[in-house]
Amino acid sequence: MSHGISSAPVYNRETTEYVGMFDYRDIVEFVLTAFQKKKLEPIAEDEVLGIGEIVRRASAGESVTAEAIVDLSRRNPFYSVMAHTSLEAAVEIFASNIGIHRINVVNNAGRVTGLLSKTDLLRFFSSHVLPSFLL
Amino acid sequence: MSSNKQVLELLRSTRCIDILRGQKIVEIDAEQTISQACQVQRLGLLMEG
Numbered sequence: 001m002s003h004g005i006s007s008a009p010v011y012n013r014e015t016t017e018y019v020g021m022f023d024y025r026d027i028v029e030f031v032l033t034a035f036q037k038k039k040l041e042p043i044a045e046d047e048v049l050g051i052g053e054i055v056r057r058a059s060a061g062e063s064v065t066a067e068a069i070v071d072l073s074r075r076n077p078f079y080s081v082m083a084h085t086s087l088e089a090a091v092e093i094f095a096s097n098i099g100i101h102r103i104n105v106v107n108n109a110g111r112v113t114g115l116l117s118k119t120d121l122l123r124f125f126s127s128h129v130l131p132s133f134l135l
Numbered sequence: 136m137s138s139n140k141q142v143l144e145l146l147r148s149t150r151c152i153d154i155l156r157g158q159k160i161v162e163i164d165a166e167q168t169i170s171q172a173c174q175v176q177r178l179g180l181l182m183e184g
Contacts, residue, residue: 008161009162010172011165063168
């Protein structure tokens with residue numbers, strides 16, 4: 001997005017758990033689905049609202065919560081590591097899950113304290129690792 | 136630092152939180168509407184800026 005934030009974790013205060021990532025691609029998917037420009041996908045049992053209900057609400061001008069469209073695009077699932085987790089472990093997560101773009105970094109209370117992106121890792125490599133190889 | 140072993144050691148000794156210093160995190164309440172959630176993302180940037 002033009003504001004520089006393309007993704008954010010969604011927190012359910014009742015269950016005190018993160019339910020997923022709210023991503024610009026989910027919004028695009030929602031708009032396409034709501035305007036029936038995209039075929040309805042089968043509904044997973046753990047989804048808050050089925051696609052059909054989301055379309056019905058959108059068509060009726062009713063509000064749809066952020067939680068309902070979390071990971072609608074299936075492109076940015078919620079992954080997390082503890083704050084003290086090593087970068088080695090984070091690299092392994094990125095390497096073994098090709099579709100992941102960000103990993104939530106959580107503190108001991110289970111709350112997100114940062115988002116680790118592939119870009120963050122590249123910056124780290126660029127400033128700490130590459131210079132020594134170029135010497 | 137010039138060997139793979141040294142690079143691996145650096146990755147093992149650096150914590151994820153170490154490279155995220157100063158980052159502002161934006162969190163969305165599950166009950167917010169989609170339009171409210173988009174607004175939160177915008178406010179998040181203003182806080183950062």
